[in-house]
Amino acid sequence: MGVSLVMIGIIVLVVLVLLLIIGGGIAVVIIVSNKKERNNRANSAASDEMQYCSSCGAKITGDSEYCENCGAKVEQ
Numbered sequence: 650m651g652v653s654l655v656m657i658g659i660i661v662l663v664v665l666v667l668l669l670i671i672g673g674g675i676a677v678v679i680i681v682s683n684k685k686e687r688n689n690r691a692n693s694a695a696s697d698e699m700q701y702c703s704s705c706g707a708k709i710t711g712d713s714e715y716c717e718n719c720g721a722k723v724e725q
């Protein structure tokens with residue numbers, strides 16, 4: 650009986666260690682995917698900063714105050 654109890658204890662320990670390793674791996678994957686999502690969001694936010702004329706929709710280049718296409722004032 651004593652030997653089988655020790656075996657059960659060892660098996661439980663091994664299972665717990667495996668669960669810890671698997672859980673740690675899943676946590677790392679979740680953290681990495683979250684970082685990738687944040688990077689993607691940052692990139693899309695940067696592209697959203699591109700200015701377009703509110704009057705004609707033309708792209709505003711540089712810090713121009715007026716639209717090069719229609720001459721409307723660009724709201725900064």
Ligand SMILES: [Zn+2]
Pocket residue numbers: 702703704705706707716717718719720721
């Ligand atoms: Zn315009």
